Amino acid sequence: MSYTSESIQIGSLTLNGRIVMPPIATYQCDDDGFVTDAVCSYYRDRAKNPHVSMIITEHNYIDLGGKAKLHQMAISDDACIPGLKKLVEAIHEGGAKAFSQLNHAGSAAFREVIGKTPVSASEVILPTTPQLGDAQAPAALTVTEIAELTEKFAEAAGRAKAAGYDGVEIHSAHSYLLNQFYSPLTNHRNDQYGGTLENRLRFHREVIRAVRKTVGDDYPISVRLGGCDYAEGGSTIEDSVAAAKILAAEGIDMLNISGGMNRYLIKGHNEPGYFRAMTEAIRKEVQIPVMLTGGVKKLADAEMLLEEGAADLIGVGRPLLAKADWEM
Secondary structure, three states: OOOOOOOEEEOOEEEOOOEEEOOOOOOOOOOOOOOOHHHHHHHHHHHOOOOEEEEEEEEEEOOHHHOOOOOOOEOOOHHHHHHHHHHHHHHHHHOOEEEEEEEOOHHHOOHHHHOOOOEEOOOOOOOOOOOOOOOOOOEEOOHHHHHHHHHHHHHHHHHHHHOOOOEEEEEEOOOOHHHHHHOOOOOOOOOOOOOOHHHHOHHHHHHHHHHHHHHOOOOOEEEEEEEEOOOOOOOOHHHHHHHHHHHHHOOOOEEEEEEOOOOOOEOOEOOOOOOHHHHHHHHOOOOOOEEEEOOOOOHHHHHHHHHOOOOOEEEOOHHHHHOOOOOO
């Protein structure tokens, strides 16, 4: 029996397998973040891999103030739609489904890239190692600015749908803006967006509702949650389970679980599925598919993790980044 080739539902979308290529930035777009032929070719080649049922394309910045690096893919303006449509068509030609990952870098952005002071939940320098951003204190977002960015997420989701993407993923992992609101290491607010877990997820819930209103009830929405910081004073695995239940209750269709302020690695761990303690715990408490990425190098690794109930979907990142015909 092959677990990786089993079909699965993500909301209204049927995938013909359980292997997903997670978002890994290539930074091959042009200076304005528009899709290039090189980007289309890169993703088309990976979509041809018969093991890959879906590709979540690299993080797209929803607003220039949330651009992480030069040549990052953009979804911040309607002018992006034609290029994104070409990209989706390339992935579909290869045989895979496509999700767009929507992101705002927050304080992980560089001043020289965005031309102004980066923003975050609080005036706290990111605790990541190696350091993201400028290692300078960002500006804390006002409630009005949070509402404006919520609408930016929704507008970006509308562009993804217009470009033909099969769904969208809201990025709250790897120390980017929404993750900065979730983590107690970076969220020191004392208003309705800080303090309790429910408050630290308020921005997320407002974004989900705004995106859902824009894309409709039958369009799949995923959240990539950096559930645990693996650091003293940071978010915990218990937090990740509670957060997953709150987010699932908002009507999302999938949870893609990864690290928080530790980003996509856990120091001292490289075994297949090293985030599985989170996904196993979350999977017991939600009724939507849960995706696990990290340390999967062979198809047998994915089969093992699925058979043991570690997750419903397995992300294969670096091996596909290095070799389009991984395990062919």
